[in-house]
Amino acid sequence: MRTQRQVVDYSLKKRAVLRELLAGRVGTYDVCDASPYLKNAARFHGEPTEERCPICRSENLIHVHYIYGDELKQSAGQARTLAELPVLAMTLREFQVFVVEVCLGCDWNHLVEQFLLGRDGLAEGGSEQGAVGGVTATGAGPARERRREAQR
Numbered sequence: 586m587r588t589q590r591q592v593v594d595y596s597l598k599k600r601a602v603l604r605e606l607l608a609g610r611v612g613t614y615d616v617c618d619a620s621p622y623l624k625n626a627a628r629f630h631g632e633p634t635e636e637r638c639p640i641c642r643s644e645n646l647i648h649v650h651y652i653y654g655d656e657l658k659q660s661a662g663q664a665r666t667l668a669e670l671p672v673l674a675m676t677l678r679e680f681q682v683f684v685v686e687v688c689l690g691c692d693w694n695h696l697v698e699q700f701l702l703g704r705d706g707l708a709e710g711g712s713e714q715g716a717v718g719g720v721t722a723t724g725a726g727p728a729r730e731r732r733r734e735a736q737r
């Protein structure tokens with residue numbers, strides 16, 4: 586998404602949990618504990634993926650996108666479909682998205698990533714924000730700026 590920034594990737598953490606599980610240091614009970622709310626969110630707002638569940642290997646994972654931010658008011662903390670996010674990103678200045686993967690077969694769930702969306706991230710095309718700090722003038726460009734943020 587165009588305004589996506591400050592991406593935090595949790596795949597290392599996920600691998601660590603799976604290692605612990607393989608080693609028998611945690612049980613499937615501890616990691617397959619999706620709440621009824623999370624599973625409902627997955628059913629009604631989830632984004633199906635091609636990725637198999639790492640635990641039961643019988644269902645594909647579903648990604649649920651939770652949104653947080655002051656501007657959202659009573660919608661904060663709700664799940665949204667992936668298709669709704671770009672619309673919100675053009676309407677609001679900034680909000681946080683948490684992506685959670687869920688398996689409806691065995692209740693496995695884990696945080697995938699988090700990032701910011703919203704118009705504050707639109708620095709392209711010589712808008713007022715694009716000129717801040719002379720980023721465009723130095724030739725670094727907003728695209729590179731975004732990549733740097735993604736690596737943080």
Ligand SMILES: [Zn+2]
Pocket residue numbers: 638639640641642643644688689690691692693
């Ligand atoms: Zn599963």
